[in-house]
Amino acid sequence: MSTSVTGEKSNLREAVASRRRARSAGDRVLAAEAIALHAAALPALVRARRVAAYLSLPSEPGTAPLLEMLVGRGVEVLVPVSRPDRTLDWAAYEPGAVVAGALGVPAPTGPTLGPEALATCDVALVPGLAADHAGNRLGRGAGYYDRALADFTGVTCAVVFEDELLPHVPREPHDQPVDLVLTPSGTFRPEREQKP
């Protein structure tokens, strides 16, 4: 592990967090709605039967309208439950059946399906603090998603605010690049080998 890359990552996390704190409530609502609209037109999501998504934190681009759109289409939605060993478990998303969970993250109340449930999803929507033009994604630094996505074969899509799609995000060997980046301004397709 290179110390300079981890230092670059933590500086970038702080810069993004402070920009996120400065966003107005109105801007957050518009961003969440715009993300749902772009997601609705995304071919990978139009085809999907089961999608791994997540319940957004207040600072993140909101996923509520996006989840509502997917559920309205009859898509099965799974959301993560963080485990102490920094792996992700999954549970079916049921609108309303959500409580405050660990790490300040809203958590589903239904039964958990095990970490292997991710493999049954066609698409994984992934939270991020930033992403770049090659699909590199910066997470919160706990490695939950890098671990979970390491053997995922479906389509991966990071969700960030538009000013978090950057020319370059620092990358370490364990980082799992994403296939798509969804922002309130539209979907970006990184220049990397696409999955069939």
Ligand SMILES: Nc1nc2c(c(=O)[nH]1)N(C=O)[C@@H](CNc1ccc(C(=O)N[C@@H](CCC(=O)O)C(=O)O)cc1)CN2
């Ligand atoms: N919405 C959401 N769910 C998620 C993640 C995420 O990034 N976002 N995760 C991705 O790994 C996993 C949980 N991991 C997390 C790791 C750290 C923090 C964290 O630092 N929370 C801060 C508040 C951050 C903020 O509001 O911006 C805290 O508790 O102080 C949260 C979740 C699984 N579920």
Ligand SMILES: Nc1ncnc2c1ncn2[C@@H]1O[C@H](COP(=O)(O)OP(=O)(O)OP(=O)(O)O)[C@@H](O)[C@H]1O
């Ligand atoms: N597949 C893996 N197996 C074991 N450890 C891993 C794996 N992927 C990442 N890690 C560890 O997780 C820690 C955090 O990694 P990193 O800073 O890249 O997280 P992140 O990408 O910001 O977070 P996340 O993946 O949760 O969004 C690092 O110490 C890294 O070594």
